[in-house]
Amino acid sequence: MPSSISLHSVSAIAYGFRYRAPLKHTCLLYAHQLHSFHRQKPPTLPLFSSSFCRVLNPSFVTGNSLFSRMEQFWSGSAVNRNKGMTEQLRRYGIMKSQKVTEIMETVDRGLFVPEGTPAYVDSPMSIGYNATISAPHMHAMCLELLEDRLLPGMHALDVGSGTGYLTACFALMVGPQGRVVGVEHIPELVAWSIKNVEKSAAAPLLKEGSLSLHVGDGRKGWPEHAPYDAIHVGAAAADVPQDLIDQLKPGGRMVIPVGTFFQDLKVIDKKMDGSVSVRSETSVRYVPLTSREAQIKGT
Numbered sequence: 402m403p404s405s406i407s408l409h410s411v412s413a414i415a416y417g418f419r420y421r422a423p424l425k426h427t428c429l430l431y432a433h434q435l436h437s438f439h440r441q442k443p444p445t446l447p448l449f450s451s452s453f454c455r456v457l458n459p460s461f462v463t464g465n466s467l468f469s470r471m472e473q474f475w476s477g478s479a480v481n482r483n484k485g486m487t488e489q490l491r492r493y494g495i496m497k498s499q500k501v502t503e504i505m506e507t508v509d510r511g512l513f514v515p516e517g518t519p520a521y522v523d524s525p526m527s528i529g530y531n532a533t534i535s536a537p538h539m540h541a542m543c544l545e546l547l548e549d550r551l552l553p554g555m556h557a558l559d560v561g562s563g564t565g566y567l568t569a570c571f572a573l574m575v576g577p578q579g580r581v582v583g584v585e586h587i588p589e590l591v592a593w594s595i596k597n598v599e600k601s602a603a604a605p606l607l608k609e610g611s612l613s614l615h616v617g618d619g620r621k622g623w624p625e626h627a628p629y630d631a632i633h634v635g636a637a638a639a640d641v642p643q644d645l646i647d648q649l650k651p652g653g654r655m656v657i658p659v660g661t662f663f664q665d666l667k668v669i670d671k672k673m674d675g676s677v678s679v680r681s682e683t684s685v686r687y688v689p690l691t692s693r694e695a696q697i698k699g700t
């Protein structure tokens with residue numbers, strides 16, 4: 402399995418999806434690594450494992466052998482339940498943390514996707530309003546990157562909370578003594594996310610108030626419960642919003658995709674003196690972090 406995808410192939414992959422807007426996040430380039438996948442030396446797999454890039458329209462480039470090898474190797478009966486999904490993430494070295502495994506086993510992804518969709522397949526999927534829910538491997542990656550800032554009693558902010566899945570995971574990690582805020586600028590998604598959480602293992606935290614979901618412009622954060630130990634942003638910003646940096650606690654960490662067409666998942670750590678360090682975790686593809694009106698129009 403190669404350790405990079407050619408730019409030519411990237412273009413074919415990117416335009417092979419049947420979504421009006423770019424997918425919230427799918428792997429385009431893992432130039433130096435495909436997350437932890439390659440280091441595990443798994444059994445023989447397709448040339449490009451669809452746990453990272455799932456092509457929904459393989460006929461887009463006819464005659465290209467790339468797409469014939471990008472079958473969804475966990476689909477069908479291989480993954481028909483939430484625990485099976487997490488077992489596959491562990492098996493192929495994508496998820497290493499026992500705590501994150503427990504959380505993703507506890508929060509049933511099937512409660513947070515549109516009815517009738519394949520909840521446990523490792524692919525992002527449309528949730529309407531030109532938005533998507535993350536692929537499970539991206540949920541796992543972000544949870545592991547933030548794990549040390551999601552300890553019991555800590556505060557977390559989820560910007561672009563969508564259907565509420567990752568917000569619910571955060572809430573279980575920080576527990577009833579912590580505080581988790583989800584911010585989403587589509588009111589219909591906020592209403593839906595509340596219903597989803599009410600059916601999940603995080604329902605008591607929502608009822609008690611340590612987990613809350615709000616309609617708002619996530620680029621401005623949610624000052625009421627700042628500063629935050631952990632901030633997750635589920636859409637790509639051209640530049641990191643200063644409001645989010647300001648609301649990050651000294652010692653805290655933010656995970657945010659940054660860029661326009663070419664994007665990197667950035668890990669931003671705020672030091673105790675208030676200065677920040679930034680590193681790139683991997684290349685990704687998210688929908689843009691923009692206004693509600695622009696998102697609805699798909700611009």
